[in-house]
Amino acid sequence: MDRFKGAGQSAGKSIYELALGNEFSKLHPRIRERFSLHSGSASAAVGRGTMDAVWHHPLAKLPLHIGTMRNIMFPESGASVPFTVENYSYKDRFGRETVTWIRTFRFPKRIRRFDATMIFSRSRGCIVDYLGNKQHLAVDLDMEATAAGGIRLRSGEQRFYEGWAGFRFPDAFTGQADVEEWFDDEAGLFRVRVEVKSPLLGDVFRYEGRFENSMERAGIAVPPHVLPIRTERRE
Template sequence: MSRSPYELSAPADVLARLHPHLRTYFGPVPPGSVGRGEGVFTVVGTPRRWLWPVLALFARDAVVFPVWEHDVPFTVENRPVRVGRGAGAGAVDLAPGPVPARDAGRVAVRARRTFHFRSGDRTMVDAITAEPEGLVDHLGHRGRVSALLAVDVAATGPDAGALRLVSTRVTVRALGRGWSLPAVIAPRVVLTERFDDDADVQRVSLVLSAPVLGTLYRYEGAFRYAVVPDDA
């Protein structure tokens, strides 16, 4: 992969404002390499237990989990892959295996975040691709839920050099087609990645919210990350 999905989707002048350490995380992962990180999330999930049955449905596809825990160790692995289409129109199949020839030129970065919960390990899976409309995050093993993301990098202030991703459209794929959720009910994802020079760690914060209901799910924490030879 010569250019990452972020580089293919975001304006060059925006990415030029990235903190130097973040350029490794959002840049291309060379063939034969993998990006690996390890750290601790200070919080994961939601204390609103009435949401847990809904989150449990999405947990089956490795999207979110019905939990509310503090100080959760985790690892992240970013791997360059080529993805094929899933069963739904436009869906992304993240399952291992050969990619159909029709998708041979479609590159992605597949992320696996493994949370070491007290009840056991759970892994969240997603894939970032550069689509004609912009940067898209395909969630879960089959990518049947996806979010179109607006990319911004702060130029000044306390978050200078930090990358912020905000969902502008959420699509659910079912019955052979994609259904864009109306803004009045669509959940909103805000992800912020910044580098803390004093602590020498990368800090991440994700908030999933919805109109009227407010925050549905979140995680935040810090980790160290490097691109290393792939020993898989």
């Protein structure tokens, strides 16, 4: 049974408001606006800016390169990298409120994407982040409001799904992500910091920078380029 269809308590609420509960009101107004998207809001959040630094561990180059086949991270590093992030909200084919996270990094010789789609899972009691354009990886996210009114996300259990197969990754072979986004009132910009660590390698991948956000009218149709190629029902 689709547990999201007809779920009246989520009507008009974003998945982040469901996940944070009362803490959602502690977010900075500009952060709260960005994370208020839901399928009925007919708007999108589009950020454009620069990543001051993008870095990866040399020993992670091969797995990161493999990840580019599904738009999951990448093996490039650099400074002052032009960046966009596209957040659209819609109901997926299973009726679940979904938010896109399409991050595009424009390196001098190559454009890379880091795609994800997020839902709120009632059964798991948290946001589930499907990484990549085929939703092969499902990651539980722990979320909190920071003292400065930003939002912080930490990854938890990670699962792999393909066809009939599905399994949980052992902790030793996963990358733990720590993401923080906040609004810098003095600069009038959003700032973001992303770090991925591994029990085996330590720091694996990170980027940080700033961007301006525009709340845009999305209309009824979500642009095809932000939608996953494949949608996974299992959470």
